[in-house]
Amino acid sequence: MTEQELRSLLQKSKKEGHRAVFQQYGNYVYAIVYSKLRSCATHEDIEECVSDVFAEIFMHLDTDHEGSLQGYIGLVAKRTAINAYHRLSGKSCMMISLDDENLPPIRTEEDVAQDYENKTMRALLLDKIKALGEPDSSIIIQKYFYRRNSGQIAKMLSLSPATVRKRCERAIKKLKSTLSEEDFYETESKSG
Amino acid sequence: MKQNQNPDDIFYLLEHADDETIRHLSENYLSADADEMERIFQRSEQKYEMRCQKDSDMDEVSVPVQEKNIRNSGLYRSIFTMAACLILTVGAVTGIMKLKPLTPEEELPSADTPDTTESVPETESETIQTTEIRQPEISAETTYVTDMTETLTTTAITTTVMTETTPKSTAVTSHTKTAGITETSAPETVQTVTETIIQSVPEETNVPEIAETIPVTETVPEITETETIPETTEPKTEPETETAQAPDSVFYLESKDYGAESGFEYIITSVKVYPDADAPDSFDVYYMPTWIPEGDEFTGLGKAEDGSSISYSYAKGHARNIIIHQYLQSDFTGLAPDLNVPDTEYSDFTYTTINQNPACYYTWITTPLPVYNTDPYQSNIIYWKQGGYILWLEAYNLSLEESFQIAESCVPTALPEEN
Numbered sequence: 001m002t003e004q005e006l007r008s009l010l011q012k013s014k015k016e017g018h019r020a021v022f023q024q025y026g027n028y029v030y031a032i033v034y035s036k037l038r039s040c041a042t043h044e045d046i047e048e049c050v051s052d053v054f055a056e057i058f059m060h061l062d063t064d065h066e067g068s069l070q071g072y073i074g075l076v077a078k079r080t081a082i083n084a085y086h087r088l089s090g091k092s093c094m095m096i097s098l099d100d101e102n103l104p105p106i107r108t109e110e111d112v113a114q115d116y117e118n119k120t121m122r123a124l125l126l127d128k129i130k131a132l133g134e135p136d137s138s139i140i141i142q143k144y145f146y147r148r149n150s151g152q153i154a155k156m157l158s159l160s161p162a163t164v165r166k167r168c169e170r171a172i173k174k175l176k177s178t179l180s181e182e183d184f185y186e187t188e189s190k191s192g
Numbered sequence: 193m194k195q196n197q198n199p200d201d202i203f204y205l206l207e208h209a210d211d212e213t214i215r216h217l218s219e220n221y222l223s224a225d226a227d228e229m230e231r232i233f234q235r236s237e238q239k240y241e242m243r244c245q246k247d248s249d250m251d252e253v254s255v256p257v258q259e260k261n262i263r264n265s266g267l268y269r270s271i272f273t274m275a276a277c278l279i280l281t282v283g284a285v286t287g288i289m290k291l292k293p294l295t296p297e298e299e300l301p302s303a304d305t306p307d308t309t310e311s312v313p314e315t316e317s318e319t320i321q322t323t324e325i326r327q328p329e330i331s332a333e334t335t336y337v338t339d340m341t342e343t344l345t346t347t348a349i350t351t352t353v354m355t356e357t358t359p360k361s362t363a364v365t366s367h368t369k370t371a372g373i374t375e376t377s378a379p380e381t382v383q384t385v386t387e388t389i390i391q392s393v394p395e396e397t398n399v400p401e402i403a404e405t406i407p408v409t410e411t412v413p414e415i416t417e418t419e420t421i422p423e424t425t426e427p428k429t430e431p432e433t434e435t436a437q438a439p440d441s442v443f444y445l446e447s448k449d450y451g452a453e454s455g456f457e458y459i460i461t462s463v464k465v466y467p468d469a470d471a472p473d474s475f476d477v478y479y480m481p482t483w484i485p486e487g488d489e490f491t492g493l494g495k496a497e498d499g500s501s502i503s504y505s506y507a508k509g510h511a512r513n514i515i516i517h518q519y520l521q522s523d524f525t526g527l528a529p530d531l532n533v534p535d536t537e538y539s540d541f542t543y544t545t546i547n548q549n550p551a552c553y554y555t556w557i558t559t560p561l562p563v564y565n566t567d568p569y570q571s572n573i574i575y576w577k578q579g580g581y582i583l584w585l586e587a588y589n590l591s592l593e594e595s596f597q598i599a600e601s602c603v604p605t606a607l608p609e610e611n
Contacts, residue, residue, distance in 0.1 A: 018236075034223065051236040137221070145209075151523070155225060176469075
C-alpha cells in the first residue's frame with residue numbers, strides 16, 4: 001500500500017487506517033526500537049515502547065502530514081526509543097556550557113574507515129543470511145538479532161524447538177563456510 | 193572488532209545496526225509473531241484513545257473551572273464587602289460600648305493627678321509599667337483596649353485579604369478610632385498608653401504588604417489551571433534499571449531497584465549472556481560435580497519439557513540445598529528466571545572466572561521467615577560458562593568458598609539414556 005493510499009484510507013476510517021499503518025510499518029518500528037533498547041530493556045519494555053510510538057503516530061497522523069510517512073514514523077520511533085533508553089538506563093542528559101573555560105576538547109568516536117568496513121561486512125552478512133533461504137534465515141535473525149530462544153522461534157515459525165535448534169546449527173555452519181569463501185574473516189580481522 | 197566479543201561471533205555486526213540494516217531486517221523478516229504484534233496494536237489503540245480522552249477532558253475541565261470561579265463574581269465581592277463592613281461596624285460599636293464606662297467621672301477620677309503625669313518616663317515600656325503600678329484600674333482598661341485594638345486589626349487584615357474592595361487603610365482607621373476614644377477618656381496618661389498601643393500594633397505599611405502577598409484574584413487562576421495537577425499526582429512507578437557487563441565476560445547484568453516504590457530494599461536481577469555462534473544446540477553431556485560437601489546427597493536429575501535445560505540437585509535434609517541448572521547459551525537469556533535479591537550490605541554481585549571460564553556470582557544473606565525459627569543463612573548463585581553451556585549453581589546455607597569448590601569440580605558426564 002502506498003503512502004497516498006494510506007492517507008486516503010485514514011481519511012475514510014481512522015480505525016482501518018491505523019491498522020493499515022501498523023501492518024505496513026509495525027516491523028520497521030519494532031526493529032528500530034529493538035536496536036536502540038536491546039542493551040537495557042526487556043521484551044515487555046520494547047513492546048511498551050513500540051505501542052507508545054504508534055499511539056504518538058496515531059495522535060498526529062490525522063493532520064495533513066507532508067513529506068515521507070516512513071521518514072516521519074522512523075523519526076518518531078527513534079526519538080521515543082531514545083527517551084525510553086534514558087528512562088530505563090537511568091541516564092539523563094548532562095548539560096555542559098560551551099562557554100565553560102574548562103570544557104575538554106570534544107572528540108568523536110566515529111571512525112569513518114571502520115564504519116565503512118563494518119557497513120560492507122554487514123551488507124555481506126545480511127546477503128548471505130538471506131541466501132540461506134527460509135526458514136533458516138529467519139531462525140538466524142530471530143536468534144542472533146532479536147535474541148529469541150528456540151521455543152519462541154519455534155512458535156513464531158510453527159516448528160518444533162528441536163527442529164529450530166538443528167536447523168540453526170546447520171545454518172550457522174553453512175553461513176560460516178560461505179563467508180569464508182568470501183574472505184569475510186580476513187576482512188574482519190583486518191578491520192578488527 | 194569489539195573488544196568484548198567472541199571472535200567467532202559474527203553477529204556483533206548486527207548490533208548498533210544502521211538505518212539501512214534496520215530497513216532490510218524489517219522488510220525481510222518478522223519482528224515479532226502475530227500474537228505479539230496484535231497485542232502491541234491493541235495497546236497502541238488503547239493508548240491513543242486514552243490520550244484523545246485526556247485531551248478532551250482537559251478541554252472540558254478548563255471551561256467549567258473558569259465558570260465556577262465565583263470569587264471573581266460581583267455578587268461574591270459585594271457579599272464579602274458587606275460582611276467586612278458589618279464586622280467592622282460591630283467591632284467598633286462593641287468597642288465603644290465596652291469603653292463607655294471609662295469616662296473620667298466614673299472610672300478615672302485620679303487620672304489627672306500630678307503623680308501620674310510626672311511618672312511618665314522617657315521609654316515606652318517603662319511608661320506601661322509605671323502606669324500599671326500606680327493606676328491598676330487604668331492598666332486593666334489599657335489591657336482591654338490593647339485586646340480590642342488587636343481584634344480590630346486582625347479583622348481589618350482579614351477583611352483586606354478576603355477582598356480588594358475593602359480599603360487597605362482599614363486597620364489604621366481602626367487604630368485612630370481607638371486612640372480618639374481613649375484620648376477623651378484620659379487626657380495625658382491614657383494618651384501615653386494609646387501611643388504605646390498604636391506602636392505595638394503592626395505598622396501602617398505592614399497591612400497592605402500582607403494584603404498584597406495573598407491576593408485572592410491572583411491565586412485563583414493558578415488553582416484553576418488543572419493541567420499541572422495530573423502531573424503532580426501521578427506516582428512514578430517505573431523502577432530504575434541498570435545494565436552492567438564486565439570487560440571480559442559473556443554475562444551482563446540487568447537489575448531493577450524496587451526499593452523506592454515498595455519500601456522493601458530488594459533488586460530484581462537478571463543475568464544474561466551474549467551467545468557464541470558455535471555454542472552447542474543440544475545436550476550431549478551434563479556437568480556433574482566431583483566434590484560436594486559432606487552429608488549432601490544426590491536427589492535427582494531432570495530435563496525441561498522443551499529440552500532447553502537440565503537440572504540436578506543435592507540436599508542435606510532440609511538444612512541445605514544445592515541445585516545446578518545447565519542451559520543452552522542461546523536459550524539462557526530468555527529462559528533463566530529473574531532473581532529477587534535483597535539490596536543490603538551483605539549482597540554482592542561480582543564477575544570472576546571458574547576454570548578460566550567467564551563467570552559471575554551473587555551472594556547474599558537470606559533472612560528466613562520467623563516461623564521457621566532459623567538463623568539468617570548465606571545464599572549463593574554462580575553462573576559460569578563451561579563446554580559451551582551456561583551453568584547456574586544455586587546453593588542455600590552454604591559458604592561461598594564451598595559453592596565455588598562445587599562449581600570448579602564439575603566435569604562432563606554422559607547423560608543417562610532416556611526411558
